[in-house]
Amino acid sequence: MKILLIGSGGREHALAWAISGSALTESLVIAPGSDAMATLGRCAGVAADDLDGLLALAEAERPDLVVVGPEAPLVAGLVDRLEAAGIPAFGPSAAAAQLEGSKAFAREACARFGIHQPGFTVCTDIGSARAAIAASGGACVIKADGLAAGKGVVVADTAAEAEDAAAEMLDGRFGDAGATLLVEERITGPEASLFALVDGADVLFMGSAQDHKRAYDGDKGPNTGGMGAVSPSPRLTDALQQQVMDEIVRPLARGMADEGTPYRGIL
Structure with missing residues (x-):
């Protein structure tokens, strides 16, 4: 070939x-x-x-x-x-690639397909962002909607930190990628990524990894595109892998196909 x-x-x-x-x-x-x-x-x-x-x-x-x-x-x-x-x-096609290109699209798709996920609010101005941050209690995650080279996520400990991050994004720190942002529920625990080969509604498990995104020793710095990764993820047991495939990957692939935008590629 x-x-x-x-x-x-x-x-x-x-x-x-x-x-x-x-x-x-x-x-x-x-x-x-x-x-x-x-x-x-x-x-x-x-x-x-x-x-x-x-x-x-x-x-x-x-x-x-x-x-x-x-x-x-x-x-x-x-x-x-x-x-x-x-x-x-x-x-994937441009329509299906919105799962990666727009965090709001991905969250809203998961909501339509009944996939469990953290709570979120989509915001396009600082007023709505501040309201969502206040409703979260301050400790939340601020995400630029579009592609930002893995750097468009701020895990905030306080409302002030979250508001500063939201203001920077809406002021153009990430260009058009930050014109819309998400205020998400903050969840804790080890991170694991699962990869699947998708051909429309058909999926095949391809492997896993544990990404280490934050800069500086002790995870003290901002998120990056990745400081390093371990594969396969030591956190992803066989049982958890099956649960992710059954409760996230397959419903997402089926939902995209049913809506006329089948995803083909690595998800």
């Missing part, structure tokens, strides 16, 4: 390493790639956010499959454009 891989980060480096080592792979082109990835495939100088350039590259290369790594081009509709051109792509 001829594979075109989109991206240049650590995630895409891992994908390039795996794809290049597969017996099914005849050739691998990476856009834009990196110096490190150049040892695994041929790097093309097209940025991951240049949808016109990526489509032109795909039409020139005619790969058997395009694998899209970053969230931003998925949310922007790259898979839709590739499939419209007759080029198979691995990843």
Whole structure:
């Protein structure tokens, strides 16, 4: 197979390493790639956010499959454009990618599908944010709605801290990603991430990880895109894994499919 891989980060480096080592792979082109990835495939100088350039590259290369790594081009509709051109792509449509691109969309979808989750309020101005923070008692989580490179979440201990975070987001700290924000119920406990391969309503467990997001020793700093991760997650028992698949992943996949926006890719 001829594979075109989109991206240049650590995630895409891992994908390039795996794809290049597969017996099914005849050739691998990476856009834009990196110096490190150049040892695994041929790097093309097209940025991951240049949808016109990526489509032109795909039409020139005619790969058997395009694998899209970053969230931003998925949310922007790259898979839709590739499939419209007759080029198979691995990843969700723009409509389905809202699960990652909009935290409000994801929370509201889970609410529609009856999936248990923390309480939340969607806010677009500081007045409604302050009211939601006051209703929470102060200790809450403030989240920028859109993509913010993993940095758009503030776990606040006090109402003042939460209000400051909300004001910064609404004032443009994360650009359009913070024009809408969520004030969420704060829950405690160890974090675990579960990954599933989804093809419409069909799901397959793919693994787990425990992400460590906060900067500085002792988790004293702000959230980041990730300071490191352990995989598989030591917290995710077989019983908990099954519960997550049955109570979150499958209902979410079925709900998206039933609404006419089936999710295809890694969830």
